Amino acid sequence: MTRNRFKTYLIAACALLGAFLLSLNAQAQHEQMTVATFNIRYDNPGDAPNHWDHRKEVVVNLIQFHGFDIFGIQEGLHHQVQYLDEHLPTFDYVGVGRDNGQEKGEYSAIFYNKEKFNVLESNTFWLSTDTTQPNKGWDAALPRICTWAKLEDKASGQQFYFFNTHFDHVGTEARQESGKLILSKIKEADKAGIPVMLTGDFNVDQENPAYLLLENSSELKDCYEAADLRYANNGTFNSFDNTKSTDRRIDHVFVSEFLNVKKYGILTDTYHNLYPSDHFPVMAVIEWNY
Template structure:
């Protein structure tokens, strides 16, 4: 009888432990490169707001786009519990915009990471197809501190002009996910894809076997605007070009486009997109 009760207690404890796995808040955020011509929306005026927004909404893992090296360093100073992986797209070191992945280092550990270029030649800085600029995807294999589970995060920024480049980049990323994720682990893909939900590139990613858009999968969707704003509070759009895709085994509790403002201004010319997930 005692043995039966002991086994039952362990079983109930096991189910309770699984149920108590902490959800992860993931996000994608094009922070806008440090452009003096954006005044009064310069990085120096915005950076503290960006950091506080991230902290307030509790981003555990987030991918940025357009961050220059000094902006990435500013974020690490503003977010003391976060670290990052990533390189500049122009030289594979510190030059050019990053598609860095930031993560809460108290909750996660990076086991492996890398960056590839969105081009036929993926291992060095270059432009692909009809792209106007070099484009990259940064990835990380991560481990949860709470239970040792491993998963992958990919973060990217598609070209703003080349339609063929965006279509080819979508296909390339799916191929790279299969190539890198040999253990068939859960996958999170974040980015500024520069494509709306009506485009070929978006549909390729959304319909890929084993993948889904968190916008569609979320139990609660909070979207009052599209994801770009051009720093103009007098206009709005319905178009979502910043996306978070996840693999099928990941459940999505919430999805939102965060339209935070400060003194009548926006923290960036893109709104961050956030999802709360678990598996």
């Protein structure tokens, strides 16, 4: 073999190896997903100096900077949901307002990167004995909902379910029964062997029976407990007050037992010494365990 021909073969081999390594890297990227929950605080005129108009750009920037792939929001009114939809061009969402099943009232919407995922099915149910229409369940003070979607990763074909909810802030029975109701829905997906993710503002901390019902189930685990790397130096509710701190986590990310949790973080980002919301967003990096 001549030197020139050997050189040609060597260059071609290096090119093939490089393409192979790039392919492996791309595959590795698709095997991980950044999941988050974010109570964005409803647009309350009495929140000065924390009005939505002051915070909304920060909320969008936070989501983009931390690289969320899919996330559930709570308390978003229709115009807030529309603002996120318009300013997150690679995202789409599913969800409805809790007051009429259309655009009225707070959403528990699911935003997903439409370049990475397809939605195969989606719906919203009410946290009540009547799950099909707007109503208050048990001792709840307000109508409460759970929005869910069955999605497919475009690159790998992996399917998964994503549930997002907001439990009642008053009703003790309502929170317990809401957990049971969502678990019953998740068990249906679990029987099919499809991974599940559950995000939300549960209005209960890590010691509450309603939380323990989910954490101790055979279907779910708390990403806080399961993460290989944890960055959580505060609780998740801040009341827009940066002079106080807490260890109480009331916003949670749960995933199926057989998923790996690489990282977990409570994101205490600020702007001009203010918070983007009265809740800190919670994120987790999930790895498929094939």
